[in-house]
Amino acid sequence: MSKHIPFRTCLICRTKKEKSQLIRISLDLDGNIVVGMAPEEAGGKVLNTGRGVYVCRKEQCINKITKSVGKSRRKQAYALSRSFRQMISVENMDQLEKTLSGFMTKSAI
Template identity: 35%
Template sequence: MGQTRKIPTRTCTGCRETKNKKDLIRVVRDKDGNVFVDSTGKQNGRGAYICPNVECLQKVIKNKGLERTLKISGISLEVIEQLKKQIGDINE
């Protein structure tokens, strides 16, 4: 008998829904305090997850969900632009 593997789930910081880890975009804060979008999902550091849709991104920006989850004081515009680009690429 083969064992079935458990699919990891994570909670979106925007809509607060639990979804498969592979379906979400990961944003990471490494030990040096650098914040970046993790396309592999395997980088070391504290991670926050967001659904690949514009509504969740707007919620995260409005309620400062990424800042709270990553325990930082502010998100750079560069990271927000990377998220917008990645969400746009996925939805096209």
């Protein structure tokens, strides 16, 4: 019998992939963004362990969240806020941009 492999959906492109191929974005108890850590890896400091989103490692998906400006940036912040069920600050969006740039791959798939 094969082991169950969990799949998640990318917040941006809505593509379903294995959980291990996506980047997890969540909030800690202080409302700060935590990137790339499962709740058990973050020492249990993640707010609402189920309250997280996943993003592809594709350059397009990461850029859509981090490089957007003006109306588009507000739209991405709104998408994250809606997923987390609390407002995401501009400072958190800036922090997210810096952190996600290290996870990016140039893959077109």
